[in-house]
Amino acid sequence: MSTSLGWGILGAGGIAGAFARDLSTGGHRAAAVGSRDGERARAFASKHGIPAAHEGYEALVSDPSVDVVYVATPHSHHLEHALLAIEAGKHLLIEKAFTTTGDDAQRLVDAAREKGVFVMEAMWTRFLPTMVAARERVAAGDLGEVVSVVADHSQMLDLSPGSRLIEPSLGGGALLDLGVYCVSLAHAFLGPVARIRAAGVVDDAGVDHRGAAILEHAGGGMSTVTFSMETLGSNRATIAGTEGVIELDPSFYGSTAYRRRHESDHDEAAESFTPEHEGRGMQFQAAEVERCIAAGQLESPTMPLDETVAIMRVMDEIATQMRDSSRG
Known part of the structure; x- marks a missing residue:
């Protein structure tokens, strides 16, 4: 406290x-x-x-x-x-x-x-107990080498006239509001992105309503991200390795449970994790800020500034390719 x-x-x-x-x-x-x-x-x-x-x-x-x-x-x-x-x-x-x-x-x-x-x-998701536990499992080698991340963030949001979400001057669109969670998750577990293939639906004002991207990461892994602000989706995510997988329940970007399965366990979970805390969970990112400042750090090792910039540049390219595909 x-x-x-x-x-x-x-x-x-x-x-x-x-x-x-x-x-x-x-x-x-x-x-x-x-x-x-x-x-x-x-x-x-x-x-x-x-x-x-x-x-x-x-x-x-x-x-x-x-x-x-x-x-x-x-x-x-x-x-x-x-x-x-x-x-x-x-x-x-x-x-x-x-x-x-x-x-x-x-x-x-x-x-x-x-x-x-x-x-x-x-990016409050990174500091939730669920993600802390998932990173610990990966660091311990419980998944082997992580090679794949799949994530969906799709909601039916208010797209009525006057909504911020469809206003280009206010940064409207599914990518900035929803897709960022998916891209950040993929970047966190697979590292920098080397190649991007994306497509989406963009309206006449230049606002993206839904999209998808396949990301090839520099370390050899691949991720698939889907996002939409006009349809419901699974809102699930998986982090898969050569020896096991972590399956994040909906909504993966919030405080949720996961199941970890090992390649030898088939359909049985080797481990289940359910977080227990008060509130939505945004207090964990605040705690990280205060911890870093007290330690004299000017950025968080869990959400480094260079990574934030790299993620934004990935989203720049996704946005460009969505606009191009929508024109076609």
Whole structure:
């Protein structure tokens, strides 16, 4: 339980609310919230028991009670708001997708390194007990050599007129909202991507609604990722090796169970894992941020900044190929 660092929540939408609840569950301290709408900030602060509410993001990042800023605005505004916090000398946790392009991701990382502040992408899945246990099994050699990852993230989301998800200026699309989980999972277990083959459905405004990609990884592994914001899917994932497989239950990107099967076990599970914790699980990424800052680290070894940039560049190429395939 840590209350040493004060968190400032930049944005007062749904994901910000989920994070605020889990901060409290994990024993972390929310010091302030900021929104363009002062009334909305005050309502958010009252609901979540946050001491200070600011109208405008400049006021939030200037608050001396704030040590770490959690950026929870749309993808399209992450770079702008993160640079504002970096200039103020604040540490950062930035919602995924980190930015909308690989170039913007690199610009943000360069600015943070020059300023000497901690920054991490809020890929909360990596810090959940399920993923920690899966990485331990892989590190122990229980799957042999990992050669394949398959992941699906498909939901029927609100695509009605006015929805952020179909607005290109707000970073709308299935890839940035949903596909990022799949690409990040594949990258985590198979490493850098060498070749990409992707296709998708993109509307006239340039917003992708669904897509799929086959990724060839530099180490020889292959992954398949599918994502959609207009259809339901399995929302399962598998991490397969030469001697076994981990099967992640739906929804693989959340706090879920897994089964591990060994090549000699056939259909019987060699191990089952079911996480037990309070809340949604977003407190684990907050704990990692605080642990790293206390240790004097400016990035997390579990979600390194260069990997975040590499993932964004993979998604750049997937997006390009989806647009090309949709035109064809």
